[in-house]
Each structure stands twice: as C-alpha cells, then as structure tokens.
Amino acid sequence: MSTMPATFELDKKHGGGGPTLPPRRGGGGGESRSSSDGTPDFRDRLQRYRLGVCVGLIGVSMVFIGLTSAYVVRQGASTIDPNTGFYSNDWRPMTLPVAALGLNTALLLLSSIALELSRRSLKRQYAVAEAVGEGQAPAPPWLAVSVVLGIGFLVGQVFVWNQLRAHGVYISTNPSSSFFYILTVLHAIHLAGGMAALLYAEGTELLHRSVAKRLLVVDVTSIYWHFMAVLWVYIFVLLQFVK
Amino acid sequence: MAEHNEHAGHEHGAPTGFIRKYIFSLDHKVIGLQYYFLALASVFIGMLLSLLMRIHLIWPTAHIPLMGEIKPEMYLTLLTMHGTFMVFFVLTTAPQSGFGNYFLPIQIGAPDMAFPVLNMLSFWTTFVAFLVMIAAFFVEGGAPLHGWTGYAPLSAIPSAGPGETLGADLWIISIAIFCIASLMGALNFITTILDLRCKGMSLMRMPLTCWAWFITAILGLLAFGVLLSAGILLLADRNLGTSFFVPGGLVVNGTQIQHKGGSPLLWQHLFWFFGHPEVYIAILPGMGVASQLLSTFSRKPIFGYKAMVYAIVGIGVLGFFVWGHHMFMSGMSPYSAFAFSLMTMAIGVPSAIKTFNWLGTIWRGRVQFDSPMLFAVGFVSLFVSGGLSGPFLAQPLLDIYLHDTFFVVAHFHLIMGVAAIFGIFAATYYWFPKMFGRMMNEPMAQAHFWLTLIGTYAIFMPMHYEGMAARPRRYSQLTEVAWLQHLMPVEKFVTYAAFITIAAQFIFVFNLFWSMFKGQRATDNPWHSTTLEWTTATPPVHDNFGCKTPVVYHGPYEYSVPGAPNDYVMQTDPTPHGGHVPKEDKPLEAE
Ligand code: HEM
Ligand SMILES: [Cu+2]
Numbered sequence: 001m002s003t004m005p006a007t008f009e010l011d012k013k014h015g016g017g018g019p020t021l022p023p024r025r026g027g028g029g030g031e032s033r034s035s036s037d038g039t040p041d042f043r044d045r046l047q048r049y050r051l052g053v054c055v056g057l058i059g060v061s062m063v064f065i066g067l068t069s070a071y072v073v074r075q076g077a078s079t080i081d082p083n084t085g086f087y088s089n090d091w092r093p094m095t096l097p098v099a100a101l102g103l104n105t106a107l108l109l110l111s112s113i114a115l116e117l118s119r120r121s122l123k124r125q126y127a128v129a130e131a132v133g134e135g136q137a138p139a140p141p142w143l144a145v146s147v148v149l150g151i152g153f154l155v156g157q158v159f160v161w162n163q164l165r166a167h168g169v170y171i172s173t174n175p176s177s178s179f180f181y182i183l184t185v186l187h188a189i190h191l192a193g194g195m196a197a198l199l200y201a202e203g204t205e206l207l208h209r210s211v212a213k214r215l216l217v218v219d220v221t222s223i224y225w226h227f228m229a230v231l232w233v234y235i236f237v238l239l240q241f242v243k
Numbered sequence: 244m245a246e247h248n249e250h251a252g253h254e255h256g257a258p259t260g261f262i263r264k265y266i267f268s269l270d271h272k273v274i275g276l277q278y279y280f281l282a283l284a285s286v287f288i289g290m291l292l293s294l295l296m297r298i299h300l301i302w303p304t305a306h307i308p309l310m311g312e313i314k315p316e317m318y319l320t321l322l323t324m325h326g327t328f329m330v331f332f333v334l335t336t337a338p339q340s341g342f343g344n345y346f347l348p349i350q351i352g353a354p355d356m357a358f359p360v361l362n363m364l365s366f367w368t369t370f371v372a373f374l375v376m377i378a379a380f381f382v383e384g385g386a387p388l389h390g391w392t393g394y395a396p397l398s399a400i401p402s403a404g405p406g407e408t409l410g411a412d413l414w415i416i417s418i419a420i421f422c423i424a425s426l427m428g429a430l431n432f433i434t435t436i437l438d439l440r441c442k443g444m445s446l447m448r449m450p451l452t453c454w455a456w457f458i459t460a461i462l463g464l465l466a467f468g469v470l471l472s473a474g475i476l477l478l479a480d481r482n483l484g485t486s487f488f489v490p491g492g493l494v495v496n497g498t499q500i501q502h503k504g505g506s507p508l509l510w511q512h513l514f515w516f517f518g519h520p521e522v523y524i525a526i527l528p529g530m531g532v533a534s535q536l537l538s539t540f541s542r543k544p545i546f547g548y549k550a551m552v553y554a555i556v557g558i559g560v561l562g563f564f565v566w567g568h569h570m571f572m573s574g575m576s577p578y579s580a581f582a583f584s585l586m587t588m589a590i591g592v593p594s595a596i597k598t599f600n601w602l603g604t605i606w607r608g609r610v611q612f613d614s615p616m617l618f619a620v621g622f623v624s625l626f627v628s629g630g631l632s633g634p635f636l637a638q639p640l641l642d643i644y645l646h647d648t649f650f651v652v653a654h655f656h657l658i659m660g661v662a663a664i665f666g667i668f669a670a671t672y673y674w675f676p677k678m679f680g681r682m683m684n685e686p687m688a689q690a691h692f693w694l695t696l697i698g699t700y701a702i703f704m705p706m707h708y709e710g711m712a713a714r715p716r717r718y719s720q721l722t723e724v725a726w727l728q729h730l731m732p733v734e735k736f737v738t739y740a741a742f743i744t745i746a747a748q749f750i751f752v753f754n755l756f757w758s759m760f761k762g763q764r765a766t767d768n769p770w771h772s773t774t775l776e777w778t779t780a781t782p783p784v785h786d787n788f789g790c791k792t793p794v795v796y797h798g799p800y801e802y803s804v805p806g807a808p809n810d811y812v813m814q815t816d817p818t819p820h821g822g823h824v825p826k827e828d829k830p831l832e833a834e
Contacts, residue, residue: 048357052434055464059426062468066516070476070487070509077506079490090491090504172484175504182479 042212049220057227060190064231068238071179093243094169094176097160104156105236111149112229118142119222122215129211143205143218147198150191157188176243183235191228197221257785269359270785274366275345276678281373282337285328290745292325297738303720318719319388320406326391327414330525331421332373334663338528340428342670343456345678347432349776350450352441352793354786357434361427368424375417379410387411390717392518395488395510399480403495412481415474422471425463432460443795450774450799451545454552455531458559459524465563466520473513480505508573515566522659523562527555529666530597533619536669537601539772540616541608542810544800546600554593561590571639572646580639587637594630598623614688618669621696622662629658632707647717650710653703661699676769680781681762687754691747698744705733773813774799
C-alpha cells in the first residue's frame with residue numbers, strides 16, 4: 001500500500017524523525033490528495049474508502065470472535081442441576097435444517113459472484129468513460145442480480161427461522177438454539193446494511209449518476225459483501241460441525 | 244510548500260448556518276470540542292456521585308436533600324453510575340475522542356478526518372448513549388447496582404435488586420450504543436492516520452500524541468466489539484429467556500430462577516477481555532500528551548523516540564493477554580493464573596521504559612514549569628505511584644488477599660482515574676490557546692494544580708493502607724463493623740480531602756470559561772512548540788491550513804538544536820537548522 005512506505009529512518013541525533021530529510025513521495029498519503037480541479041482524486045478516495053471498510057470489518061470480526069469464544073465456552077460449561085443436585089451440562093446439539101440453509105448459502109455465494117461481475121463491468125465502464133465520455137452502452141444487470149439474490153438469502157433466513165419455530169425450536173429452548181438465533185440474526189442485520197448500500201448504488205444507476213460514483217459504492221460494498229459471504233460460511237460451519 | 248489553490252483535498256466548504264456549524268458539524272475541531280464538553284458534563288455527574296458515596300461512608304444516616312437517607316442499595320447504584328460515567332464518558336471520551344479529534348488531523352497535516360460524516364455520527368451516537376444512561380436514573384427502580392463491570396448474574400436477573408429491572412436494561416443498551424460509537428470513531432482514527440498524513444510526515448515523524456491515539460484506536464477497534472457481543476448476550480439473558488451467564492439452581496431473594504446452565508465466569512472473561520485494553524484506552528493518550536509536553540517544556544528532544552513508540556505498541560499488544568489478572572479469585576486454574584501473572588508483570592517492562600524515558604527527557608533540561616508542564620509531571624508522578632501497586636496485585640497469592648479491598652481501589656484510581664485526568668488537564672492548559680485564541684489564567688492554573696495534586700494523593704494514598712487492613716470494597720456501611728473501627732479517622736480524612744479536591748475543580752471550570760472570553764490573547768505558538776498545530780491560525784480555520792497542504796521536513800521534537808537561531812525547529816521548516824523564521828510558515832488566512 002502506498003501509504004505505508006518503509007520510511008522508518010533512524011534518528012541520528014534527535015529524538016524522533018531523524019535529521020532533516022527532503023520530503024519524499026509517500027511519506028504520507030497527503031501529497032497526492034487532489035487532482036488539478038481541486039477535488040480529491042478518484043483513486044485516492046477509492047483507496048481511502050477501501051481502507052475504511054477493511055478496518056471496519058476487523059471491528060465486525062471481533063464481535064463474532066467474541067461470540068465464537070462464548071459459544072465454545074458455553075458448550076463446555078457445566079453447572080449444578082437444581083433438580084438432581086449434580087453437575088450436569090445442559091447443552092443439547094441442535095439439528096440444523098441443512099437443506100434450507102445450504103440453499104441460502106448458495107444464494108449468498110452467487111450474489112457475491114454477481115456483485116464481483118458487476119464491479120468488474122463498472123470498472124471497464126469507468127475506463128471507457130475516462131477515455132471517451134460517459135453514458136454509452138448499457139451495462140449488464142449484474143448489480144440487480146446480486147441484489148435479488150441477496151434478498152433471496154434474507155428471505156430464506158426468515159423462512160428458516162419460521163420453520164424452526166414451527167417445530168418448537170425457540171431462542172430460549174437450549175443454549176445451542178440461543179446461539180443459532182443470535183449468530184444468524186446478527187449476520188442478517190449486517191447483511192441488511194450491505195443491502196442498503198447496494199440499493200443505493202442501484203438507485204444511482206437508475207438516476208444515471210456518474211460511473212465513478214457508482215463504482216466507488218459498488219467497489220467498497222463488494223469488499224463488505226464478500227466478507228459477509230465468508231462470514232456466513234464460517235457461521236454455518238461452526239453451527240453444523242462444532243456441536 | 245506544496246500548494247493547491249482551492250480547497251485542496253477537502254470535500255466540504257465551511258458551513259455558515261448555526262446548526263451546521265456548531266450542532267451537526269462535520270468539522271473535526273467542533274466535534275472534538277463537543278466530545279470535550281460531553282466529558283466535562285459527565286465528570287461533574289461522576290464527581291457528585293462520588294461525593295455522595297464519601298458522605299455516606301462517614302455519616303451513613305445523613306439526610307441528603309432530594310434523596311433522603313442513602314440506603315445500601317442506593318450506595319451500590321451511586322458506585323455503579325460513578326464508575327460508568329467516569330470510565331466510559333470521561334476517560335474514554337475526552338483524551339481520545341475529544342483531543343484526538345481536534346488535534347490528530349492537524350498534527351499530521353490533514354484538512355479533516357478521513358470520514359467527516361462518520362465522525363459526526365460517532366459523536367451523536369455517543370450522545371445518545373449518554374442520554375440513555377442518564378435515563379436509567381429516572382425509570383422505576385432507578386439506576387442499576389451491578390458495578391461498572393456489570394458482573395452476572397447480578398446484572399442478568401431483573402429481580403436481583405432495585406435498579407436491576409429497566410434501569411439495568413438501559414445501562415446495557417447505553418453501553419452497547421457506546422460500543423458502536425467507539426468502533427466508528429476507531430475506524431476513522433486508523434484510516435486517517437494511515438491515509439491522510441501530509442507529505443514528509445512518515446510514521447516515525449509523527450508526534451507521540453498521534454502514536455498514542457493510533458494505538459488507542461486499534462485497542463478500541465479490537466476491544467469494543469467483544470464488549471458489544473457480551474452486551475448482546477446479556478440482553479438476551481434478561482429479555483429472551485436464554486441462559487448464557489445465569490447458572491442453574493440460582494435462588495434470588497427467596498425465589499428460584501428459571502435459567503439453567505449458564506456461566507457467570509463467561510461474562511467475566513468477555514468483560515475483562517475488553518476491560519483491560521480499556522484501561523489502556525484511558526491512559527495511552529495521556530502518555531502521548533505527557534511525552535509531548537515534557538519534551539516541549541524541557542526544551543529537549545524526547546529521550547528515545549523510537550523506544551517510546553515501541554513501548555506504546557508493546558503495551559497495546561501485551562494488554563490483550565492479561566485480562567485474567569482480574570479473575571484470580573474466580574477459581575481459575577493456578578496454571579492459568581501463573582500465565583496471566585507472568586504476562587501482567589511483562590507489561591511492567593514497557594511501562595518502565597516510558598517512565599525512565601520521561602525522566603531522561605527532563606533530566607538536565609531547561610525546565611519551564613508552566614501549568615501544562617506541571618500537570619504533565621503530575622501525570623508521571625501518579626503513573627508511577629499507581630503503577631507500583633500493580634505488580635503486587637499481579638501476584639495471585641497476594642491478590643487473593645487484596646482483591647476486593649480498597650487496595651485495588653487505590654491502585655486504579657491513581658493510575659487510571661487521576662493520572663488520565665491529569666493528562667486531560669495538561670492537554671487543556673497546553674492546547675487551550677490554540678483552541679480558543681486566548682491563554683488560560685496562570686495563577687488560577689497553578690492553584691488548581693497544587694490543590695488537585697495534594698488532594699488526590701490525600702484521597703487515594705490512605706486507601707492502600709485501608710485495603711491492607713482488609714477494608715473491603717463495594718460495601719455501603721462499615722461504620723458499625725467492630726474490626727474496622729480503627730479506620731474511621733482515615734475514612735473521615737479521605738472524605739474531607741475529597742471535599743477540598745472537588746472544590747478545587749471549580750477553579751478549573753471557572754478558569755476555563757473565564758479565559759475563553761477574558762483571557763489574554765494568545766499568539767500562534769505561545770509555548771514555542773514544533774508540531775504542525777502551532778503553524779496554523781489561532782484558532783485554526785475550517786480546513787486547518789487555509790487551503791494549503793503543509794510539508795514536513797523534521798521530527799517532532801527538535802529542541803535545543805545546535806546552531807539553530809530559535810532553539811527549536813518547526814516540523815515544517817525546510818532548512819536543516821531552522822533558519823526559517825517560523826512566522827513565515829504561517830499559511831494564508833482563509834477568505
Ligand atoms: C504495571 C502495570 C499494572 C499492573 C501489573 C496491574 C495489575 C492489576 C491487577 C492484578 C489488578 C486486579 C486486582 C484485583 O481486582 O484484585 C488490577 C486492577 C485494575 N487496574 Fe491495574 N495494573 C497495571 C496498570 C494499570 C493501568 C495502567 C491502569 C489504567 C490506566 C490500570 C487500571 C486498573 C483498574 C481500573 C483495575 C480495577 C478494575 C476493577 O476491578 O474495577 N492498571 N491491576
Ligand atoms: Cu487489568
């Protein structure tokens with residue numbers, strides 16, 4: 001990354017920063033901030049937003065890492081059973097509706113792929129727009145496909161929750177089901193946030209906003225979206241195999 | 244200098260309307276001040292609560308206006324809310340979000356934070372958390388009594404006491420909102436530092452304040468997510484019938500609880516995984532400020548800049564592996580206790596490096612004891628005094644005796660509470676001229692310093708001895724306990740000292756607001772500092788550098804440079820020995 005150059009110059013006589021050095025390119029990111037018309041350069045903004053999303057995703061990961069460790073610890077925890085007075089473990093493994101969840105997984109992964117295709121086609125469109133000017137050939141509707149598949153995943157999750165409840169599996173039924181609902185609902189909430197960004201990008205497409213702006217939103221959201229897909233697979237594997 | 248003519252790297256023009264300028268502002272400087280004043284309000288709430296506790300401890304039947312007599316459960320409520328406001332809304336808010344927001348972009352030569360809208364959202368989200376926390380006082384049952392650490396099962400069972408019904412829900416919700424706000428803030432800080440440094444500002448030329456804010460942001464990013472997950476589970480336990488933290492067979496107030504199988508220790512692990520990094524979130528920015536000030540006011544380069552950086556990083560990394568030292572009493576295996584003990588002692592090494600480097604910095608310097616310097620020295624003093632008790636507590640054997648006594652209260656108040664507050668004071672006196680264009684009144688500042696320093700030592704030093712004499716913490720009424728009778732004179736002394744110290748804080752507040760309007764006008768660089776904020780207009784204009792981007796040629800602490808005409812070299816000075824008169828570096832005023 002150009003913002004993290006190897007500028008760890010040794011200090012020779014003073015605390016910090018060393019002797020006078022001519023400013024080098026890449027000392028900080030700041031020098032390439034703007035293009036000739038004064039607005040921040042597109043590439044700089046893209047890089048900044050990408051960095052922001054990646055940092056944010058570390059924060060999101062910590063929430064799920066916290067929940068994972070709670071999941072593992074709670075599974076092994078034993079306490080005194082009030083009825084018998086003996087130590088016991090009340091964890092009962094949960095049978096997941098694997099078929100329905102597998103279908104949802106497929107929808108989400110396909111959505112991720114569609115979004116990636118959309119990002120690439122937008123990138124090409126942007127390059128063309130840079131060279132020739134905006135607004136020619138209509139792009140393939142990958143973004144819309146991705147949105148529809150994403151909505152399909154969310155609807156599918158709601159379906160799974162309803163089905164489980166119809167079979168008497170509620171959040172309070174057993175710690176295993178508690179974790180199931182908490183993990184899947186939290187993931188769905190995060191995904192809905194990404195969905196909002198995709199819908200916004202779709203809106204800008206319909207309103208014929210500049211390609212650059214759309215590319216920015218789609219590019220950055222696609223990082224988030226792919227992460228959510230991987231996170232979902234992780235949650236699924238955790239719930240299915242660590243029980 | 245690299246010039247860009249118009250609004251270089253800068254996405255929003257200066258707003259004009261009152262609302263956009265002062266309420267929903269996108270300007271990092273305004274947002275920094277908003278955080279600062281939120282912390283100021285919170286510190287007075289926290290101080291009032293602590294005063295009530297101290298009064299209750301020596302006059303348990305005293306009649307308090309509007310409250311009547313303080314009942315034992317009321318005492319626990321005061322304790323909980325005191326800790327909560329102080330830790331979250333003061334020590335996490337002012338040093339990082341307040342001063343960090345204001346000065347981080349300027350010190351690295353950026354026109355604003357990386358994401359100004361997100362920055363505004365962070366503040367207002369924090370403000371909502373504050374309002375929800377305040378609301379807990381006014382709901383039926385009042386505020387919760389489960390301590391700032393929210394230990395389950397007390398915090399997980401609504402019937403566990405007054406305040407554990409709606410009040411506890413509001414407490415958890417407020418903390419969860421606070422977590423989200425802090426995560427947004429951390430994201431912004433990290434991106435800003437990585438991406439927005441001006442030309443020439445390499446990482447190793449950043450002022451140590453920026454390093455401290457950087458590492459603090461990383462700690463926040465990694466820690467608040469875990470607290471958030473714990474809070475979600477706790478809310479589910481309370482409202483959705485799950486049993487994450489509530490064990491089976493629990494009988495509360497004569498009724499058996501329906502939950503089964505949960506683990507209270509799980510809460511402790513999750514909480515302290517956040518909690519220990521959190522104490523460093525509170526103190527690291529103060530360390531950065533102390534480093535900056537000790538160097539400036541000794542007119543000497545900081546001793547061992549790189550060692551200081553590595554020590555901050557080391558403290559940050561190690562801080563994630565020591566949370567178990569809060570749980571030695573929980574029945575953990577002696578082997579894990581030993582491991583946690585060892586890791587905890589290891590933190591002493593970078594802490595000692597910092598301390599000795601501070602001393603090395605002022606050693607044989609031309610020390611000027613202006614009020615910012617006094618508070619910076621006070622910070623070091625308190626950090627040492629409070630830090631020395633840490634290694635004792637880090638021994639599982641000793642801690643089994645000292646845990647839950649006033650010894651711990653003494654330890655963390657000196658090192659976290661008061662030291663971090665001294666960092667805030669030092670930063671306030673130092674940067675006030677830049678923020679408001681006027682100097683704070685120096686005689687008032689000196690009086691404030693001496694009263695506060697002596698006062699806080701008078702309050703917290705005796706608590707060590709009380710703790711060693713087995714005076715327990717978190718108990719409301721010990722006046723009748725026979726074997727603690729001999730401590731009553733000490734208790735009285737501490738309460739009187741608290742009265743005086745709290746009174747002294749009104750000097751500060753008066754000085755703050757009086758100087759804003761009546762203080763002597765400040766020059767652009769009254770302390771002859773070298774960092775970028777002292778090259779801007781006073782107060783800085785909307786985009787900090789007036790449509791120019793600064794270029795950095797020097798490290799941050801070039802004082803007493805041989806052959807330099809001015810004894811110090813600004814970071815923006817293009818000549819090797821500071822031939823440049825700093826004034827000429829001043830950017831043009833923005834139109
Ligand atoms: C060499 C450094 C340090 C060591 C070895 C150390 C060790 C400890 C230990 C072992 C405890 C647990 C005592 C108990 O509950 O029985 C403790 C509590 C505490 N420490 Fe430290 N500490 C150090 C530095 C710090 C710093 C720098 C801060 C904050 C800025 C801090 C803040 C706290 C707080 C807030 C608590 C009590 C939390 C509570 O129970 O409410 N400590 N420390
Ligand atoms: Cu700790």
